[in-house]
Amino acid sequence: MKKIIYPEKKDWMEILRRPALNTDTLRNTVKEVLDKVKMEGDKAVREYEERFDKVKLDSLGVTETEIAEAEKEVPIELKAAIMLAQKNIHTFHSSQRFEGKKVQTVPGVTCWQKAVAIEKVGLYIPGGTAPLFSTVLMLATPAQIAGCKEIVLCTPPDKEGKVHPAILYAAKLAGVNKIFKAGGVQAIAAMAYGTESVPKVYKIFGPGNQYVTAAKQQVSLRDVAIDMPAGPSEVEVLADETANPVFVAADLLSQAEHGVDSQAMLITTSEKLMKEVEYEVQRQLALLPRWEIAEKSLASSKLILVRDMDEAIALTNEYAPEHLIIETRDYMEQAERIVNAGSVFLGSLTPESAGDYASGTNHTLPTNGYAKAYSGVSLDSFIRKITFQEINGEGIQNIGPAIEVMAANEQLGAHKNAVTVRLKTV
Numbered sequence: 001m002k003k004i005i006y007p008e009k010k011d012w013m014e015i016l017r018r019p020a021l022n023t024d025t026l027r028n029t030v031k032e033v034l035d036k037v038k039m040e041g042d043k044a045v046r047e048y049e050e051r052f053d054k055v056k057l058d059s060l061g062v063t064e065t066e067i068a069e070a071e072k073e074v075p076i077e078l079k080a081a082i083m084l085a086q087k088n089i090h091t092f093h094s095s096q097r098f099e100g101k102k103v104q105t106v107p108g109v110t111c112w113q114k115a116v117a118i119e120k121v122g123l124y125i126p127g128g129t130a131p132l133f134s135t136v137l138m139l140a141t142p143a144q145i146a147g148c149k150e151i152v153l154c155t156p157p158d159k160e161g162k163v164h165p166a167i168l169y170a171a172k173l174a175g176v177n178k179i180f181k182a183g184g185v186q187a188i189a190a191m192a193y194g195t196e197s198v199p200k201v202y203k204i205f206g207p208g209n210q211y212v213t214a215a216k217q218q219v220s221l222r223d224v225a226i227d228m229p230a231g232p233s234e235v236e237v238l239a240d241e242t243a244n245p246v247f248v249a250a251d252l253l254s255q256a257e258h259g260v261d262s263q264a265m266l267i268t269t270s271e272k273l274m275k276e277v278e279y280e281v282q283r284q285l286a287l288l289p290r291w292e293i294a295e296k297s298l299a300s301s302k303l304i305l306v307r308d309m310d311e312a313i314a315l316t317n318e319y320a321p322e323h324l325i326i327e328t329r330d331y332m333e334q335a336e337r338i339v340n341a342g343s344v345f346l347g348s349l350t351p352e353s354a355g356d357y358a359s360g361t362n363h364t365l366p367t368n369g370y371a372k373a374y375s376g377v378s379l380d381s382f383i384r385k386i387t388f389q390e391i392n393g394e395g396i397q398n399i400g401p402a403i404e405v406m407a408a409n410e411q412l413g414a415h416k417n418a419v420t421v422r423l424k425t426v
């Protein structure tokens with residue numbers, strides 16, 4: 001990890017830069033795959049599965065038999081953990097239910113909103129280097145609570161053409177209707193355009209690598225809605241001298257191990273802590289099964305020593321991390337000053353892994369600085385709020401004249417007339 005001591009404001013942008021693939025290569029690959037799947041459907045998806053996931057597939061759909069087999073393969077201990085996590089995710093997301101209340105803006109004019117589920121949703125579950133069955137719970141649980149009728153899931157299979165059993169188990173538990181073996185850009189294209197076997201959906205959800213994220217952004221320009229850009233994982237730990245370096249290092253590594261383009265940052269006011277964390281990261285790294293991945297992402301990760309907490313907060317809000325862990329003496333006060341972050345973890349006993357799996361919050365979150373403008377996935381992501389209004393005689397008399405004046409001044413006579421003809425009758 002690169003050490004930065006007392007950064008100057010002019011260097012912030014460079015210091016906070018995320019690692020990124022060459023955008024031309026990325027754009028060209030994504031465009032080629034999207035276009036071919038749009039034209040050739042399943043055939044193209046199968047070809048790309050062979051090219052990128054090294055698997056020959058006869059069909060894309062997961063069968064009922066495969067789902068039943070998977071249920072037998074998942075160990076009891078893991079089933080219990082998945083059920084505990086799902087219960088907490090369900091509890092937290094159920095509490096987000098929207099109650100639209102009727103409001104009289106003036107006598108006779110009543111307005112309200114009603115939450116309506118998006119009918120067809122597509123969930124992308126990453127599977128390139130780790131089978132993220134926890135992401136199934138994070139996406140399908142709120143979709144089910146919202147009442148989405150068709151919940152489609154795509155995930156890359158392994159080289160034998162099998163989907164990880166825990167992904168299938170979690171999908172069944174959380175009410176997914178259709179599961180397909182497809183990963184990367186080809187999966188996003190299949191759900192955006194529809195193919196012979198994969199239904200076209202109205203909104204695509206889910207995290208993924210830079211190819212997946214770029215594909216989602218591309219299809220969202222005209223074909224389908226998306227949740228947000230949820231790309232390579234990132235974490236920032238904001239710590240003072242009271243933080244535990246062993247915990248801090250473990251938290252940094254927990255996100256560094258996701259992928260080579262993940263990023264982990266420590267922003268601290270304590271030089272002593274920075275040195276201890278630097279040592280701990282190397283010590284713990286050597287013990288990790290995915291040390292090779294983590295080592296690569298640590299190369300673009302940083303340990304940043306700042307002058308004071310004000311500077312730490314300003315730098316944090318500029319970085320807008322996907323995950324922010326605050327491990328300071330006064331973490332509640334510091335948390336109040338955060339305006340840009342996806343999900344915040346407070347105090348020394350709140351690891352980021354808790355939000356990844358089982359505290360109940362959603363782990364599908366904006367990355368790459370998009371936390372400045374986007375929220376993570378929540379129940380809201382799966383609904384739309386339709387507005388309604390009802391006006392009676394008193395109401396049209398109350399607001400009609402104002403509408404007539406405004407419409408006339410916008411030179412829209414037909415708008416004005418739609419009110420005038422009614423005012424004559426009341």
Ligand SMILES: NC(=O)c1ccc[n+]([C@@H]2O[C@H](COP(=O)([O-])OP(=O)(O)OC[C@H]3O[C@@H](n4cnc5c(N)ncnc54)[C@H](O)[C@@H]3O)[C@@H](O)[C@H]2O)c1
Pocket residue numbers: 029052053125126127128129130132135156182183184185186207208209210211212229230231232233234258259262322363364365366367
């Ligand atoms: N932001 C979030 O909320 C969040 C949550 C979970 C995971 N993540 C991130 O999701 C990512 C998962 O990545 P992953 O790679 O393990 O799985 P993935 O499923 O996102 O990507 C695998 C797919 O990428 C495609 N691909 C790989 N190399 C390619 C190439 N050269 N050209 C075209 N396509 C290619 C393949 O089709 C493959 O199926 C990680 O970066 C992780 O950090 C983010």
Ligand SMILES: N[C@H](CO)Cc1c[nH]c[nH+]1
Pocket residue numbers: 132134135232233234255322356363364365
């Ligand atoms: N940290 C990831 C979101 O960036 C989510 C995840 C899934 N499994 C483990 N972690």
Ligand SMILES: [Zn+2]
Pocket residue numbers: 233254255258356
């Ligand atoms: Zn994680």
